[in-house]
Amino acid sequence: MLSINNLSYFIGGRALYENASLHIKPKDKIGLVGLNGTGKSTLLKIINGDFQPSSGEIQKAKDCTIGFLNQDLLSYQSEESILDVALEAFQETLRLQEEIDAVLKQMETDYSDEVINKLAKLQDQFEANEGYTIKAKAEEVLEGIGFNTNDLQRPLKTFSGGWRMRVMLAKLLLEKPSLLMLDEPTNHLDLPSIQWVENYLKTYEGAVIVVSHDQDFLDNCIESTVEVSHGTLTLYSGNYxxxxxxxxxxMEIQQNAYENQQQMIKQTERFIERFRAKATKSNQVQSRVKALDRLDRVNEVVDDNISVNFKFKFSQKSGRDIVSLENVxxxxxxxxxxxxxxARIERGDKIALIGANGKGKSTLLRIIDGTEPIDGKREHGFNVIKSFYAQHQLEALNVNNEILQEMSQAGSKKTEQELRNVLGCFLFSNDDVFKKIKVLSGGEKSRVALAKTLISEANFLLLDEPTNHLDMQSVNILIQALEQYEGTFITVSHDRHFIKGVANKIWYIESHEIKEYLGSYQEYVDWKAKQEFVKPIVPSVESAPKVEAPKRKEVNQSEANLIKKELKKKQQDLEQVENDISSLEKKKAALEIEMAKPEVYADAEKLEALNKDYATFQAKEGVLNAQWEKLAEEIESLEMELS
Structure with a gap:
């Protein structure tokens, strides 16, 4: 559908891409990953035609259409309602509607066969374009990504940039281009909206390329990953x-190859130095010199994953109770x-406050902080020292300060070397610490503000969307820092990977009350899924009518024989499925051994084929497990009938 061939793109004298190639097929679901500054967003703009490559070409099929969601759309404004803006995705259908309206107006005075036939033809085209359903489709998508029904008639210009971005996303999804390119689509979405988009993309009929720092989002909606690194595009046949x-x-294989090659190079260079002056060895020396010149050098592995070690210092330890809210x-x-x-927060709590936008999460953080007036009782515990991180704190940074200077004014009394160590953990090394705040990107400013929060010696942190504007590497650094933090914190976040890494309690607001789940985020998700599953089946205690349990129907001998026969068949089927699963697991194990062989890794084509086979086995295993669960339930039901 679209091919990138030997693409090179230079910014000044620096090669952002050099002879990079990638082939995108219909229905591909691709995640584009890499460190900040490697050119992920630039590649999308090159594909879209916004930038021209320095060399190479991009070929696309004639019928290939491209839809591109990028951060530039934040500035788009319109007097039209958000529903009308979303409906602009159906330009051809709207044009037909206008023509139909014009013909109907004409028919008020002209009933000729020509006009009637024209109306019939337009209505047939309108119906073929599913014109009568476009409004319902637009409403479904807009509400799916978080808008209330009452919002749909509000003008686009009355919404903030983040909400306007959601409208542009809705419009793109409704247009259904052959290739949908999304640059950080989760930046302005709450958790329910992110999950809705995930489900939409899973069944999207076209190809999708996503740039995102949300690891769970990538895992749930992509099928292959392309890494942007050192000017090249490397394909991996799987999710993040x-x-x-x-x-x-x-990397392990490459590092081993690099070390082996370096050893060979050193041996060859020693031979050359040793026998360079001997005439009898001149031919052998020249042969080895030429061999070194022709050698295809293996690059040393540069590990992008950074392990950090924070040393948090508290001037004083808090009491057991951090904050108590009573009848608030x-x-x-x-x-x-x-x-x-x-609600109550105790020392050692690491709370993730989750839920849809508009539920009052940020308001609750301010209530806990003590800066939001309330009705009811709010009490802070003994020796509690708070530090509040929110997006507005980026604006509070002194833009004329250097990074190190800004950190030194945080009041932590740390030495310059200690501050440099902290900044190094947040990817500011060497002379980076002397950069002015005003020249930093949004992500870099976020890292500075977070670093200031963490060195504040506070024993209670309030973090409002701390992962916004952070790349994956920075998110992982923050997770490591909070894992080592011995104080208490509460954070609002829509990043599930982040929440999974740091929280030991989950808070959410439901029916205007604070609800608490004592456990990790994954445990909460599993519990919530079970609650939703039984909700329509088991009525609440308050609403359930008090009725006697129905008496079990008696089974006569004839019916019992039929049930036994059916039970035996189901048990045989279950045994067969178990055998199939066992056989498949053996095949997967054999394939994993094959994939681990060095010679296989050296053969990219063979490795890709084996990866596809492995993915096929995984899919089959999923189907078999589903069959097993269904049969097990049916057997249990039949056994209950006989009991």
Whole structure:
């Protein structure tokens, strides 16, 4: 569908891409990953035609259409309602509607066969384009990504940049281009909206390329990963988690090859130095010199994963209770956020506050901080020292300060070397620490603000969306820092990878009350799924009518014989599925051994074929496991009938 061939792109004298190639097929779901500054967004703009490559070419099929969501769309404004803006995705259908309206107006005075036939033809085209459903489709997508039904008629210009970006995403999804390119689509989405987009992309009929720092989002909606590194594009046949494991194995092989080659080079160079002056060895020396010149050098592995070690210092330890809220209510006019809710934060709690936008998460953080007026009782514990990180703190940075100077003013009394060590953990090394705040990117400013928060010696942190504008490497650094933090914190975040890494409690707001789940985020997700599963089946205690349990129907001998026969067949089927699963697991194990062989890694084509086979086995295993679960349930049901 689209081919990138020997692409080179230079910024000044630096090669962002050099002879890079990639082939995108219909229905490909690709995640584009790499460190900040490697050119991921630039590649999307080159594909879109916004930038011209220095050399090489991009070929696309004649019927290939491209839809591109990028951060530049934040500035787009319109007087039209967001529903009308989304409906612009159906330009041809809207044009037909206008023509139909014009013909209907004409028919008020002209009933000729020509006009009637024209109307019939237009209506047939309109119906073929599913014109009668476009409004419902637009409403479904807009509500899926977080808009309320009442919002749909509001003008686009009345929404903030993040919400306007959601409207542009909705419009793109409705256009259904052959190739959908999304640059950080989760930046302005809450968790329910992110999950909705994931599900939409899974079944999207066209190809998708996604740039995102949200690792769970990538895992859930892509099928292959392309890494941008050192000016090249490297394909991995799996989602982000597969890419991480595969890259680790490839790096080990590359490092071994590099070390072996370096040893060979040293031996060859010693031979050359030793026998350079001997005439009898001149031919052998020249042969080895030429061999070194022709040698295809293996690059040493540069590990992008950074392990950090923070040394947090508290001037004083807090008491057991950090914050207590009792019968707290908060409302903005008719908008009720909290109503007579009670909650408590204890020392050592690491709380993730999750949920949809508009539920009052940031308001609750301010309530806990003590800066938001409330009805009810709020009490801070003994020796609690707070530090609050929020996006507005980026604006509070002194833009004329250098990074090191800004850190020294945080009041931590750390030495310059200690501050440099902390900044090194946040990817500011050597002379980077002397950069002015005003020249930093949004992500770099976020890292500075976070570093200031973490060195504040506070024993209680309040973190509002700390992963916004951070790349994957920076998110992992923050996770490591908070894992080592011995104090207490509460964070608002929509990044599931981050939440999984740091939280030991989950808070969410439901029915204007603070609800608490004691456990990790994954445990919460599993619990929530079970709750949703049984919700329509088991009515609440308050609403359930008090009725006697139905008596079990008696089974006569004839029916019992039929059930036994059916039970035996199901048990045989279950045994066969178990055998199939066992056989498949053996095949997967054999394939894993084959894939681990060095000669296989050296053969990219063979490795790709084996990866595809492995993916096929995984898919078959999923189908067999589903069959096993269904049969097990049916057997259990039949056994209950006989009991």
């Amino acid at each position: 988690s597969f890419y991480k494991e595969e890259k680790k194995e490839r 209510s908060k409302a903005y006019g008719d908008l009720v956020i909290l109503k007579n809710t009670t």
